[in-house]
Amino acid sequence: MRRAATFLLLGVLPWLTFSAWAGDSVPKPTIRIATEGKCIAPAEEMRRNHMDMLKHQRDKTLRQGIRGEKASLNGCIECHAAKSTGSVIGHDDSFCQSCHSYAAVKLDCWDCHQPKAGYKATGVKP
Amino acid sequence: MSNNDRRGFLAASAGLGLVAIAPGVHLMQVAQARPAGEPASKLQRWGMLVDTAKCATGCDACVSACATENGINEKVADPRQAAQWIRKIDLKDPKNGRQHSLPMMCQHCAEPPCVDVCPTGASMKRADGIVLVDRHICIGCRYCMMACPYKARSFVHQPLTQQNPEVPRGLGCVESCTLCVHRVDKGQKPACVEACPEGAMVFGDLEDPNSDIARRIAQTATTQVRADLKLNTGVRYQGI
Numbered sequence: 001m002r003r004a005a006t007f008l009l010l011g012v013l014p015w016l017t018f019s020a021w022a023g024d025s026v027p028k029p030t031i032r033i034a035t036e037g038k039c040i041a042p043a044e045e046m047r048r049n050h051m052d053m054l055k056h057q058r059d060k061t062l063r064q065g066i067r068g069e070k071a072s073l074n075g076c077i078e079c080h081a082a083k084s085t086g087s088v089i090g091h092d093d094s095f096c097q098s099c100h101s102y103a104a105v106k107l108d109c110w111d112c113h114q115p116k117a118g119y120k121a122t123g124v125k126p
Numbered sequence: 127m128s129n130n131d132r133r134g135f136l137a138a139s140a141g142l143g144l145v146a147i148a149p150g151v152h153l154m155q156v157a158q159a160r161p162a163g164e165p166a167s168k169l170q171r172w173g174m175l176v177d178t179a180k181c182a183t184g185c186d187a188c189v190s191a192c193a194t195e196n197g198i199n200e201k202v203a204d205p206r207q208a209a210q211w212i213r214k215i216d217l218k219d220p221k222n223g224r225q226h227s228l229p230m231m232c233q234h235c236a237e238p239p240c241v242d243v244c245p246t247g248a249s250m251k252r253a254d255g256i257v258l259v260d261r262h263i264c265i266g267c268r269y270c271m272m273a274c275p276y277k278a279r280s281f282v283h284q285p286l287t288q289q290n291p292e293v294p295r296g297l298g299c300v301e302s303c304t305l306c307v308h309r310v311d312k313g314q315k316p317a318c319v320e321a322c323p324e325g326a327m328v329f330g331d332l333e334d335p336n337s338d339i340a341r342r343i344a345q346t347a348t349t350q351v352r353a354d355l356k357l358n359t360g361v362r363y364q365g366i
Contacts, residue, residue, distance in 0.1 A: 067160065
């Protein structure tokens with residue numbers, strides 16, 4: 001009887017309180033995925049490793065000229081750009097911005113890369 | 127002969143037929159897209175030949191095509207800060223009044239001074255001779271701009287938002303003509319070459335003796351601008 005009480009006190013109760021606390025008050029990023037289920041890897045792997053995949057690919061593509069790699073920033077945009085804005089940034093629920101502002105990681109990609117899907121740039125003679 | 131052998135034999139003989147139709151005549155003259163996963167090869171060297179006799183004074187179709195292709199659309203506060211991917215130059219010999227016009231851009235040197243001076247390795251030459259800036263590691267010091275004898279590089283002074291998805295460019299990095307590397311890798315010609323209404327620009331592989339550009343360079347007198355610097359430029363001019 002005593003053993004059961006100890007188990008309840010040390011094992012189950014903290015777990016219960018923690019899970020209730022985690023579920024209610026920890027803010028989570030809102031992730032909206034426009035096209036689901038077609039990613040190059042499972043979501044867990046993408047969340048953890050997408051930066052390494054993209055960095056590896058960018059060096060191979062730019063410096064060696066290897067095209068058609070599995071990981072590609074333009075590939076991300078095609079699926080993940082929000083239907084309303086056509087972009088992966090710009091709002092707090094935009095695909096890239098939602099997690100990055102949650103994790104306080106600065107997004108440098110979009111200083112140079114185009115965040116809108118299917119964007120057609122115009123040109124003016126300099 | 128098993129089915130596999132037969133298939134191999136047919137493929138091999140088809141390949142032979144393609145190569146051996148006639149010396150110097152290829153069925154596939156146009157550059158092909160490099161297969162996915164294959165790196166740029168040292169066996170190729172992309173180059174361009176500009177016939178200044180055909181290049182018309184006042185025409186800037188190549189400059190406009192470059193701007194459209196590469197998403198150059200920002201308004202700069204000072205014209206000295208304008209992008210210099212390609213520009214038209216009018217030349218006049220004061221002694222005899224002879225005039226001609228030509229496009230000037232990155233000459234894609236075999237020995238590029240911009241690569242020599244870059245402190246981070248951002249300025250680089252790809253295996254197939256295309257000189258590029260790796261903006262991921264460019265710190266914007268602009269040494270390469272000073273080193274380039276052709277003034278072919280420029281610096282982006284303001285934030286950009288309207289880039290072409292295939293041509294990333296942005297604040298704080300140096301940039302220059304990429305020889306439309308994103309098109310070349312797909313087997314297309316650079317935008318300026320395609321847009322030239324006079325057909326004054328030829329693009330191709332300098333290492334392939336059967337390419338149009340290599341044959342023309344072998345047959346006619348062509349010039350490298352500032353040949354005295356021995357940079358072995360990939361862009362050649364005819365008639366200057």
